[in-house]
Amino acid sequence: MTRFDTATAVTPTAEGRYAADLDPGYLIGKAMNGGYLMAVMQRAALAASPHPHAVSSSFHFLRPAGPGPAEVEATVLKSGRTVTTVRLDLRQGDTLAVTGTIATGTMDGAAQPEYTVAPPAVPPIGECRRYDPRIAARAASSGEPTEEQYAQATKDVADFTGRVAQYYSEDTWRRFRGADPEPVPELLGHVHLAEEDGDPVPADTALFLPLAVDALPPVVTVFGTWRWAPTVELTWHMRAVPEPGPLVFRSRADVVSDGWFDETVDLWDVKGRLVAQSRQLARGGR
Amino acid sequence: MTRFDTATAVTPTAEGRYAADLDPGYLIGKAMNGGYLMAVMQRAALAASPHPHAVSSSFHFLRPAGPGPAEVEATVLKSGRTVTTVRLDLRQGDTLAVTGTIATGTMDGAAQPEYTVAPPAVPPIGECRRYDPRIAARAASSGEPTEEQYAQATKDVADFTGRVAQYYSEDTWRRFRGADPEPVPELLGHVHLAEEDGDPVPADTALFLPLAVDALPPVVTVFGTWRWAPTVELTWHMRAVPEPGPLVFRSRADVVSDGWFDETVDLWDVKGRLVAQSRQLARGGR
Numbered sequence: 001m002t003r004f005d006t007a008t009a010v011t012p013t014a015e016g017r018y019a020a021d022l023d024p025g026y027l028i029g030k031a032m033n034g035g036y037l038m039a040v041m042q043r044a045a046l047a048a049s050p051h052p053h054a055v056s057s058s059f060h061f062l063r064p065a066g067p068g069p070a071e072v073e074a075t076v077l078k079s080g081r082t083v084t085t086v087r088l089d090l091r092q093g094d095t096l097a098v099t100g101t102i103a104t105g106t107m108d109g110a111a112q113p114e115y116t117v118a119p120p121a122v123p124p125i126g127e128c129r130r131y132d133p134r135i136a137a138r139a140a141s142s143g144e145p146t147e148e149q150y151a152q153a154t155k156d157v158a159d160f161t162g163r164v165a166q167y168y169s170e171d172t173w174r175r176f177r178g179a180d181p182e183p184v185p186e187l188l189g190h191v192h193l194a195e196e197d198g199d200p201v202p203a204d205t206a207l208f209l210p211l212a213v214d215a216l217p218p219v220v221t222v223f224g225t226w227r228w229a230p231t232v233e234l235t236w237h238m239r240a241v242p243e244p245g246p247l248v249f250r251s252r253a254d255v256v257s258d259g260w261f262d263e264t265v266d267l268w269d270v271k272g273r274l275v276a277q278s279r280q281l282a283r284g285g286r
Numbered sequence: 287m288t289r290f291d292t293a294t295a296v297t298p299t300a301e302g303r304y305a306a307d308l309d310p311g312y313l314i315g316k317a318m319n320g321g322y323l324m325a326v327m328q329r330a331a332l333a334a335s336p337h338p339h340a341v342s343s344s345f346h347f348l349r350p351a352g353p354g355p356a357e358v359e360a361t362v363l364k365s366g367r368t369v370t371t372v373r374l375d376l377r378q379g380d381t382l383a384v385t386g387t388i389a390t391g392t393m394d395g396a397a398q399p400e401y402t403v404a405p406p407a408v409p410p411i412g413e414c415r416r417y418d419p420r421i422a423a424r425a426a427s428s429g430e431p432t433e434e435q436y437a438q439a440t441k442d443v444a445d446f447t448g449r450v451a452q453y454y455s456e457d458t459w460r461r462f463r464g465a466d467p468e469p470v471p472e473l474l475g476h477v478h479l480a481e482e483d484g485d486p487v488p489a490d491t492a493l494f495l496p497l498a499v500d501a502l503p504p505v506v507t508v509f510g511t512w513r514w515a516p517t518v519e520l521t522w523h524m525r526a527v528p529e530p531g532p533l534v535f536r537s538r539a540d541v542v543s544d545g546w547f548d549e550t551v552d553l554w555d556v557k558g559r560l561v562a563q564s565r566q567l568a569r570g571g572r
Contacts, residue, residue: 055518055546055567056346056518056519056567058344058346058387058519058521060342060344060363060371060387060389062363062364062371063364077346077348077382077385078348078349078382082569083518085346085348085385087385096363096364099363099371099373099387101344101346101385101387101519103346103518103519103567107544108544111543111544112543113541113542113543113544114509114542114543115471115509115539115541115542115543116540116541116542116543117540117541185401223400223401232341232342232369232389233342233344233387233389233521233523235344235519235521235565237519237546237548237565237567239540239541239543239546239548240541240543240544253401254402254403254525254552254560254563255399255401255402255403255525255526255560255563256399256400256401256402257397257398257399257400257401257402257525257526258393258394258397258399258526260341260523260525262523262525262563266540274540274541277540277541277548277565279521279523279563279565281341281342281389281523283368283369
């Protein structure tokens with residue numbers, strides 16, 4: 001049992017209601033990471049459904065959530081042999097923080113794709129750089145960050161990046177550091193549960209996917225100063241049952257305009273299969 | 287006023303409730319086209335919101351809807367200065383057919399993107415082929431379709447393709463006809479409201495976007511025999527206010543596996559701006 005498994009657990013309290021205790025280890029600054037919240041809500045959806053996999057999940061993030069008690073209300077909208085669809089509302093007190101809808105189903109772990117795109121070329125994890133929260137301090141400053149900026153950035157994301165280990169290719173790392181004069185908004189690397197969480201593999205490999213698709217710094221970070229980038233909506237699809245092991249990620253944006261940007265994050269397992277594809281729309285004011 | 291404007295209109299009947307009359311011209315076989323349903327639900331969301339644009343919209347399709355009366359229930363989940371989020375349920379009688387959540391906002395029609403991908407190279411509309419419903423008959427048959435197959439296919443989609451005019455590049459057309467030995471699931475062309483609908487441009491160009499992202503035949507059609515491909519979930523984001531005129535589309539799939547496929551449809555306006563990006567997950571059993 002990893003800390004992740006424990007931290008995303010939900011307990012049924014009444015028909016269609018589940019209690020959760022949001023773990024401060026998954027905070028980004030003062031707000032719970034969205035991927036962590038999706039992982040908690042997924043647990044409630046699977047508890048309310050006869051199917052084991054969250055095949056298609058869409059979430060609208062309404063207000064920030066903080067650590068501590070939360071309630072997830074799960075309403076089955078359709079119960080079918082192939083797909084059961086569950087609406088989910090995550091509340092803290094009277095505040096609705098996140099609403100989501102998850103279509104659950106049963107995926108065949110041995111399925112061979114009839115068609116698939118090739119995975120991106122990403123250097124082995126040993127040749128990548130583990131994300132250092134101090135990079136956020138560099139991004140937040142126009143030049144060399146002050147001691148205070150270092151301290152704040154470390155305080156904001158160190159716990160989280162200690163939970164979800166992120167490794168970046170050298171190209172990506174250079175973009176993060178602002179050393180790319182015309183940066184392309186594409187990040188490549190590997191992501192897995194940190195050893196500090198007890199084990200790099202959760203009890204059910206698919207449960208980690210929603211956290212992984214929203215664990216990375218906003219892709220617009222490559223354009224310079226750090227921007228507060230709240231997700232408005234995120235949808236992700238599970239495309240295969242992941243093999244145990246780190247996941248390769250590619251994060252990219254199509255358009256940054258008018259205070260909005262999209263971020264598409266795809267994940268491949270150690271066998272090179274696309275296991276999750278996500279897209280979010282977020283605010284990204286300078 | 288185009289037929290599309292009339293056909294997607296909603297009338298308030300009570301607090302948060304809107305009546306719609308689903309137009310049989312937007313049927314695909316016996317089920318209303320999903321893009322048309324999204325366009326109707328969008329009208330209710332905008333009526334319930336102070337903002338004019340559906341910036342981020344996610345829908346789960348639970349059961350098919352037919353022509354005739356329907357009710358849309360719109361619940362404002364969050365009302366903010368920048369974003370107002372509305373939950374939408376479309377029902378016929380007691381049957382919940384589609385549930386959706388739309389984040390509305392106000393987009394600046396004159397905004398210049400800080401970053402954008404380039405539009406795809408698509409031949410001018412005059413060098414493309416207008417979609418002919420008989421192509422569905424060819425796809426449904428392993429060889430040359432029978433008269434009955436022609437008649438059924440024409441009956442199933444002729445009205446709809448007369449409402450939403452679709453033009454395909456020669457490459458795409460060849461794939462549709464099964465003449466590509468190793469087809470790539472990518473479709474390129476143009477789409478606009480048909481002249482039969484009164485005018486190729488709706489009163490508000492953005493209202494057409496949800497119909498356009500789900501108006502094309504399933505991208506898996508390129509793999510051979512026509513497959514009934516019900517959408518389970520579709521999310522689309524509006525990225526710019528479209529100029530009046532036909533839209534360029536690119537539809538593609540990343541993975542076809544285990545009875546599921548994804549379809550990403552992007553739309554560009556006549557000025558080459560990405561105005562909408564969508565992704566759906568659908569069932570695609572052979």
